[in-house]
Amino acid sequence: MIYDVIIIGGGVTGCCIARNLSKYDLKIALLEKEADIASGTTKANSGVVHAGFASPREYVKRDMCIEGNKLYTQAFEELNFSFQRIGSFVVALEDNQIVKLEEQRKQGTQDGIPGLEVILDKKKIKYMEPNITDDVVGVLHAPTAGIVSPYGMTYALAENAAMNGVKFFRNQKVRRINHQNYTFVIKTKDKEFKANNVINAAGVYGAKISKMVGLDYFKIMPRKGEYIIFDRNAMHLNKILFPTPTKVSKGILICPTVSGNTFVGPNAHNITDKKDISTTEAGLKEILESGRNLVPNLPVRASIRNFAGLRAVPDTYDFVIDNTDVYGFINVVGILSPGLSSCYAIAKRVIEFLELLGANMTVKEDYNPIRPKPERFKDFSKIELDIKIKEDPTWGRIICRCETIPEREIIDAIHSPVGATTLDGIKFRCRPGMGRCQGGFCRPRLIEILSRELNIPYEDVVKMGEETNFLVAKTKEIALQSVEGGNKE
Amino acid sequence: MKKYKSDVVVIGAGAGGLAAAIEVKKADLEVLIIERDKELGGITLQCIHNGFGLKEFEEELTGPEYAQRFINQVKELKIPFLLDSMVIEITKEKLVYAVNRNEGLIEIEAKAIILAMGCREKTRGAINIPGFRPAGIYTAGQAQRFVNIEGYLPGNTYVILGSGDIGMIMARRLTWEGCKVKAVVEIQPYVSGLLRNQVQCLEDYDIPLITSYTVTKIHGRERIKGVTVSKVGRNFDRIIGSDKFIECDTLLLSVGLIPENELTLEAGAELSKNGGPLVDENLETTIDGIFACGNVLQVHDLVDLVTAEAKRAGKNVIEYINSRYGKDLMKKEIIKCVPGENVNYVKPDIINKRNLSEEIIFTFRVRHPDRRVLIQFKDNLQKIIYKKNKFYVIPSEMLELNINLEESGINPDCKSITIDVIPRPEVLIEED
Numbered sequence: 001m002i003y004d005v006i007i008i009g010g011g012v013t014g015c016c017i018a019r020n021l022s023k024y025d026l027k028i029a030l031l032e033k034e035a036d037i038a039s040g041t042t043k044a045n046s047g048v049v050h051a052g053f054a055s056p057r058e059y060v061k062r063d064m065c066i067e068g069n070k071l072y073t074q075a076f077e078e079l080n081f082s083f084q085r086i087g088s089f090v091v092a093l094e095d096n097q098i099v100k101l102e103e104q105r106k107q108g109t110q111d112g113i114p115g116l117e118v119i120l121d122k123k124k125i126k127y128m129e130p131n132i133t134d135d136v137v138g139v140l141h142a143p144t145a146g147i148v149s150p151y152g153m154t155y156a157l158a159e160n161a162a163m164n165g166v167k168f169f170r171n172q173k174v175r176r177i178n179h180q181n182y183t184f185v186i187k188t189k190d191k192e193f194k195a196n197n198v199i200n201a202a203g204v205y206g207a208k209i210s211k212m213v214g215l216d217y218f219k220i221m222p223r224k225g226e227y228i229i230f231d232r233n234a235m236h237l238n239k240i241l242f243p244t245p246t247k248v249s250k251g252i253l254i255c256p257t258v259s260g261n262t263f264v265g266p267n268a269h270n271i272t273d274k275k276d277i278s279t280t281e282a283g284l285k286e287i288l289e290s291g292r293n294l295v296p297n298l299p300v301r302a303s304i305r306n307f308a309g310l311r312a313v314p315d316t317y318d319f320v321i322d323n324t325d326v327y328g329f330i331n332v333v334g335i336l337s338p339g340l341s342s343c344y345a346i347a348k349r350v351i352e353f354l355e356l357l358g359a360n361m362t363v364k365e366d367y368n369p370i371r372p373k374p375e376r377f378k379d380f381s382k383i384e385l386d387i388k389i390k391e392d393p394t395w396g397r398i399i400c401r402c403e404t405i406p407e408r409e410i411i412d413a414i415h416s417p418v419g420a421t422t423l424d425g426i427k428f429r430c431r432p433g434m435g436r437c438q439g440g441f442c443r444p445r446l447i448e449i450l451s452r453e454l455n456i457p458y459e460d461v462v463k464m465g466e467e468t469n470f471l472v473a474k475t476k477e478i479a480l481q482s483v484e485g486g487n488k489e
Numbered sequence: 490m491k492k493y494k495s496d497v498v499v500i501g502a503g504a505g506g507l508a509a510a511i512e513v514k515k516a517d518l519e520v521l522i523i524e525r526d527k528e529l530g531g532i533t534l535q536c537i538h539n540g541f542g543l544k545e546f547e548e549e550l551t552g553p554e555y556a557q558r559f560i561n562q563v564k565e566l567k568i569p570f571l572l573d574s575m576v577i578e579i580t581k582e583k584l585v586y587a588v589n590r591n592e593g594l595i596e597i598e599a600k601a602i603i604l605a606m607g608c609r610e611k612t613r614g615a616i617n618i619p620g621f622r623p624a625g626i627y628t629a630g631q632a633q634r635f636v637n638i639e640g641y642l643p644g645n646t647y648v649i650l651g652s653g654d655i656g657m658i659m660a661r662r663l664t665w666e667g668c669k670v671k672a673v674v675e676i677q678p679y680v681s682g683l684l685r686n687q688v689q690c691l692e693d694y695d696i697p698l699i700t701s702y703t704v705t706k707i708h709g710r711e712r713i714k715g716v717t718v719s720k721v722g723r724n725f726d727r728i729i730g731s732d733k734f735i736e737c738d739t740l741l742l743s744v745g746l747i748p749e750n751e752l753t754l755e756a757g758a759e760l761s762k763n764g765g766p767l768v769d770e771n772l773e774t775t776i777d778g779i780f781a782c783g784n785v786l787q788v789h790d791l792v793d794l795v796t797a798e799a800k801r802a803g804k805n806v807i808e809y810i811n812s813r814y815g816k817d818l819m820k821k822e823i824i825k826c827v828p829g830e831n832v833n834y835v836k837p838d839i840i841n842k843r844n845l846s847e848e849i850i851f852t853f854r855v856r857h858p859d860r861r862v863l864i865q866f867k868d869n870l871q872k873i874i875y876k877k878n879k880f881y882v883i884p885s886e887m888l889e890l891n892i893n894l895e896e897s898g899i900n901p902d903c904k905s906i907t908i909d910v911i912p913r914p915e916v917l918i919e920e921d
């Protein structure tokens with residue numbers, strides 16, 4: 001079978017393209033090398049839907065971000081992911097920074113970003129965000145900026161795409177692409193896929209995939225950003241706080257997440273190893289110090305986790321979105337920040353490319369843009385809950401006590417379209433193990449449920465992919481092995 | 490929605506909850522136990538080692554054996570209990586809501602509630618370690634559950650961070666299983682668990698204990714390949730050049746326990762600094778008729794002390810229902826108990842002046858070990874009310890004192906008393 005379109009990479013870029021293409025009468029597949037989608041940059045970033053004034057005007061990423069931000073409204077209504085337009089502040093700590101804010105406001109407003117306002121009234125600023133430093137002299141307020149769960153949205157996109165016929169293949173690392181008679185033959189370890197059009201959305205590996213079809217016109221450098229997350233009860237922020245930008249970066253921000261936590265980060269360090277998502281002592285120190293400039297009393301003792309993500313930085317510093325010279329091969333790579341904010345605009349562009357390439361863009365009659373909101377224990381009233389449990393007792397078995405997550409939600413996460421097959425997959429879909437105890441209690445239960453639902457032995461349950469097994473043996477096995485002539489029976 | 494009524498509801502069926510329920514039932518009050526697990530017994534069920542019951546029964550029992558004695562009594566007294574039922578909310582009005590697979594949502598109206606939800610393991614210590622987040626990081630209690638209850642081994646070679654009791658007990662348990670425990674790493678200059686466990690679980694098995702060290706980096710992407718440990722200075726800062734790499738495939742965390750009080754907080758009761766609810770000498774929280782005992786109130790190292798505390802809570806609940814329930818009491822006149830020098834926390838947090846003539850049990854822990862100390866209680870007018878010498882104090886051992894404040898000559902007008910554990914002045918008082 002020959003697919004009309006194959007997308008390589010299951011990050012937010014690939015999944016958003018898949019979902020928006022699923023509207024058309026096309027045979028589509030998505031290949032992802034990891035055990036789950038949203039395992040690359042999409043899993044570890046700031047989750048800010050930027051208003052769009054930050055990048056200079058000559059960059060495509062600026063236009064994409066401004067348009068992408070607006071497209072979130074409809075996507076949110078259709079896909080039911082967590083998203084809140086809470087607004088952002090760019091914070092000036094010195095009088096001479098106000099000029100920069102004014103300039104951003106003016107250009108942003110000209111380019112159609114609504115509601116931008118420079119606020120100099122300290123009382124008003126403090127009222128809007130009580131945690132902000134007393135040293136603030138002014139802020140640029142962008143009311144359309146928002147926060148989103150980047151992986152939550154990506155799961156929603158993938159689910160809706162799958163509902164509309166897109167085939168997802170995980171654990172499928174693309175190793176080679178042959179291009180013969182206008183057909184691409186894509187090889188992975190154990191499978192072969194054929195397609196008329198290929199979309200390269202492989203994130204930090206984008207240049208490698210592009211080279212597979214002989215296209216070597218850009219480079220991608222990984223640039224690491226580290227974060228620290230604080231407990232939900234420790235601090236409550238109203239606004240996303242950015243420092244006034246320098247030439248190098250948007251700086252280290254302090255920001256709430258859709259689940260009510262607060263984080264500080266990211267820093268920016270160029271690295272060479274595309275797998276290096278480790279955090280460092282120096283890096284964690286750096287972000288805390290920098291964060292204190294905006295919020296002096298960061299609740300350092302209430303930190304619950306640290307992590308790092310890799311930006312895919314192309315040598316042009318701009319998105320690489322090209323209908324390339326290899327007919328049918330589209331590059332959508334180098335999607336650095338604000339890639340998450342821009343994904344709906346990027347998908348729109350790709351659809352235009354496919355039209356140009358002559359793909360059949362008739363809208364399917366049975367296309368359903370709605371991904372139902374996952375049912376959550378916490379959203380039910382007491383009476384609803386009582387009815388739910390009587391209909392289905394798995395609503396009454398609480399697996400994660402910190403976040404109050406019943407077995408039903410976990411089973412749903414496993415059996416949803418493009419469902420979870422790993423412990424991290426469950427954790428990122430419905431949060432067990434993300435609470436105060438970080439999985440202390442629920443992990444044994446989750447292993448039991450995954451093993452039962454996927455019909456695999458306990459020892460084969462993994463955290464996030466091959467070689468990340470949790471349990472190594474049954475008790476007595478190791479002891480018996482070490483006894484000479486020992487017999488496992 | 491199913492609705493029940495009971496004089497008393499006990500939340501949690503660990504050592505604390507069981508003993509409290511038995512006490513209440515013996516006074517012919519109705520009591521209902523609600524437990525989220527599928528069995529009665531709480532954390533003791535996974536503690537298959539011995540060392541339980543030396544005080545209560547003057548015998549050395551395993552955890553499950555200890556629990557069984559109370560479970561038998563619960564059954565003899567026909568105390569009703571709900572298993573697999575998680576309490577999701579309690580209110581000031583003493584309504585308790587629980588979910589249960591068979592019955593849906595249940596509402597129980599009670600006159601008094603006893604909180605006995607136990608504690609959970611801290612994960613701090615791991616969370617700020619830089620490096621990757623591979624598979625192979627567990628809390629010691631998690632590993633204990635896997636090995637003792639589910640029958641699985643979480644790894645082959647281990648480093649244990651923190652010298653809490655569960656960590657040390659697991660070091661021995663895993664050694665018995667043929668696993669290799671490379672080291673127990675403790676950031677403090679001393680062991681944080683009981684001496685008994687240091688000797689019986691580490692020294693007897695030649696498991697290296699490295700104090701004043703901590704894990705500073707985690708290696709491995711998929712599964713742990715090892716950890717870097719480094720020596721720390723006075724302020725726990727890493728001493729440059731002291732790094733050592735230890736190969737292992739599993740890191741266990743045993744960095745302490747913290748009372749489990751989300752329900753308590755949501756009901757509107759105040760918590761104190763140790764993470765447990767703020768209580769008076771009756772173990773009553775800041776909400777009338779809601780009492781607390783066991784690890785939910787303060788982390789105990791010995792189950793026997795949990796049992797004793799729970800019996801006390803039970804007695805006080807009986808007194809509450811028989812003489813105070815439904816009566817509008819005058820605004821409470823109280824004295825605050827303040828942890829002073831080298832004292833981490835103290836229970837009770839407050840004392841009702843109307844009970845000053847009775848003996849009060851104070852429990853507290855020190856912040857750091859010390860020798861030849863003086864424990865002193867002094868009021869806010871700087872008058873010393875009580876003094877006691879102690880040869881040795883360590884954070885792992887909860888201190889308990891029974892004091893009659895009136896007989897000690899407390900000024901009933903004082904507002905607070907401070908408890909200090911200070912180096913002993915030269916004058917000698919009777920040794921304990």
Ligand SMILES: Cc1cc2nc3c(=O)[nH]c(=O)nc-3n(C[C@H](O)[C@H](O)[C@H](O)COP(=O)(O)OP(=O)(O)OC[C@H]3O[C@@H](n4cnc5c(N)ncnc54)[C@H](O)[C@@H]3O)c2cc1C
Binds near residue numbers: 311
């Ligand atoms: C620190 C940081 C902060 C950021 N903050 C923001 C922000 O606040 N707002 C914002 O808008 N953007 C932000 N971004 C940018 C945003 O995260 C990215 O633009 C976005 O996640 C890119 O998604 P992607 O799908 O292109 O890449 P990825 O998520 O990396 O997806 C690429 C996928 O391709 C797969 N793949 C790679 N090679 C192969 C192969 N050979 N075969 C099969 N599959 C393969 C990978 O496994 C991966 O899943 C931030 C980025 C970073 C790093």
Ligand SMILES: Cc1cc2nc3c(=O)[nH]c(=O)nc-3n(C[C@H](O)[C@H](O)[C@H](O)COP(=O)(O)OP(=O)(O)OC[C@H]3O[C@@H](n4cnc5c(N)ncnc54)[C@H](O)[C@@H]3O)c2cc1C
Binds near residue numbers: 504539783
């Ligand atoms: C690993 C470990 C090893 C120990 N070893 C020893 C030892 O060797 N010797 C010794 O003397 N002492 C030991 N102790 C100490 C002693 O056993 C404990 O302090 C004591 O058992 C605690 O009893 P508890 O009732 O307070 O808490 P738990 O036994 O933890 O009971 C609390 C119960 O409440 C339930 N619960 C919590 N929340 C809810 C809710 N919302 N709804 C319904 N139910 C709920 C829990 O499921 C649990 O069953 C050990 C403790 C631990 C943790």
